[in-house]
Amino acid sequence: MEAEPKVEPPSDQWADMAWTMLTTVRRQSPLIQCITNFVSMDLMANTLLSAGASPAMLHTLEEIPHFTPHVHALCLNVGTLSADWLPSMKAAANFAFNSSKPWVLDPVAAGASGFRLNACLELIQLKPTVIRGNGSEILALSKASVQPTKGVDSSHESTDAIEAAKSLAQATGAIVAVSGAIDIVTDGKRVIGAHNGVAMMQKITATGCSVTALIAAFVAVDPSNAFEATALALSVFGVAGEMGMRLAKGPASLRMHLIDSLYGLDEATLISHVKITTFCD
Numbered sequence: 522m523e524a525e526p527k528v529e530p531p532s533d534q535w536a537d538m539a540w541t542m543l544t545t546v547r548r549q550s551p552l553i554q555c556i557t558n559f560v561s562m563d564l565m566a567n568t569l570l571s572a573g574a575s576p577a578m579l580h581t582l583e584e585i586p587h588f589t590p591h592v593h594a595l596c597l598n599v600g601t602l603s604a605d606w607l608p609s610m611k612a613a614a615n616f617a618f619n620s621s622k623p624w625v626l627d628p629v630a631a632g633a634s635g636f637r638l639n640a641c642l643e644l645i646q647l648k649p650t651v652i653r654g655n656g657s658e659i660l661a662l663s664k665a666s667v668q669p670t671k672g673v674d675s676s677h678e679s680t681d682a683i684e685a686a687k688s689l690a691q692a693t694g695a696i697v698a699v700s701g702a703i704d705i706v707t708d709g710k711r712v713i714g715a716h717n718g719v720a721m722m723q724k725i726t727a728t729g730c731s732v733t734a735l736i737a738a739f740v741a742v743d744p745s746n747a748f749e750a751t752a753l754a755l756s757v758f759g760v761a762g763e764m765g766m767r768l769a770k771g772p773a774s775l776r777m778h779l780i781d782s783l784y785g786l787d788e789a790t791l792i793s794h795v796k797i798t799t800f801c802d
């Protein structure tokens with residue numbers, strides 16, 4: 522049976538956890554290695570900096586044995602993948618896994634081609650801590666099938682992919698997050714929804730990539746609670762979008778105000794806006 526959202530009052534517990542997590546990221550400033558697409562590098566690095574984390578966009582294979590063992594988390598993103606970048610991604614994932622560091626996969630446009638789908642499936646074999654995609658990406662990964670897509674954009678609602686996300690989580694052991702109007706997070710059993718954000722975030726390229734990197738930063742400071750950290754990162758990014766939208770005139774100014782809002786988020790604002798609810802079967 523399709524899961525139905527059970528709307529609950531804003532949870533004090535989630536809100537308090539969001540503030541604790543954000544202040545921990547600000548205090549610890551985890552080092553996050555990002556091997557990501559050319560489109561997202563700027564916004565992703567600035568998102569991490571605004572949240573208090575430290576981004577490093579290093580992708581050369583020769584550097585990975587020296588650098589990756591020292592990072593606090595790794596973010597891999599296949600958005601502009603080419604065959605020569607895949608060995609770096611695999612090596613970095615292996616180093617992260619072998620040094621017990623969390624790593625997060627963003628399977629951008631996973632179903633758009635056999636090359637991209639196979640690359641994602643091979644990376645998933647290397648045990649990501651979290652997989653974060655939009656509805657179409659999570660459906661393609663769960664079915665392991667190439668299908669007509671709108672490329673990097675989703676043609677599905679996040680809620681269309683709840684069962685696919687649960688299956689993917691069960692099959693891989695990863696936390697799976699599906700972004701959209703409601704951000705879904707599952708460990709294969711539990712399903713929660715983060716109800717923050719504004720629709721105009723879809724009109725800024727690389728917001729999905731950037732929230733995946735923010736998930737890596739949150740999981741870096743609380744690796745044993747990756748499920749909660751993932752939902753909290755999605756919610757915090759969404760609240761920054763909501764605050765930014767109050768000042769924005771369109772996507773370009775929202776991009777700027779989102780970053781400023783994330784940087785300036787205070788306890789009262791965050792606690793009064795975080796909205797995370799349980800989904801029941």
Ligand SMILES: Nc1ncnc2c1ncn2[C@@H]1O[C@H](COP(=O)(O)OP(=O)(O)O)[C@@H](O)[C@H]1O
Nearest residue numbers: 655700701702704718719720722723728729732
């Ligand atoms: N309709 C919406 N309402 C509110 N927030 C949204 C909406 N669509 C996307 N978002 C937010 O925008 C960000 C990017 O999500 P999404 O567009 O699904 O990712 P992608 O760019 O990878 O396709 C996420 O933080 C998500 O919560």
Ligand SMILES: Cc1ncsc1CCOP(=O)(O)O
Nearest residue numbers: 558560600673727728729730
């Ligand atoms: C437009 C584009 N093309 C290849 S990667 C990319 C960025 C995708 O970013 P997001 O998945 O966050 O929308």
Ligand SMILES: [Mg+2]
Nearest residue numbers: 629673729730
């Ligand atoms: Mg994306």
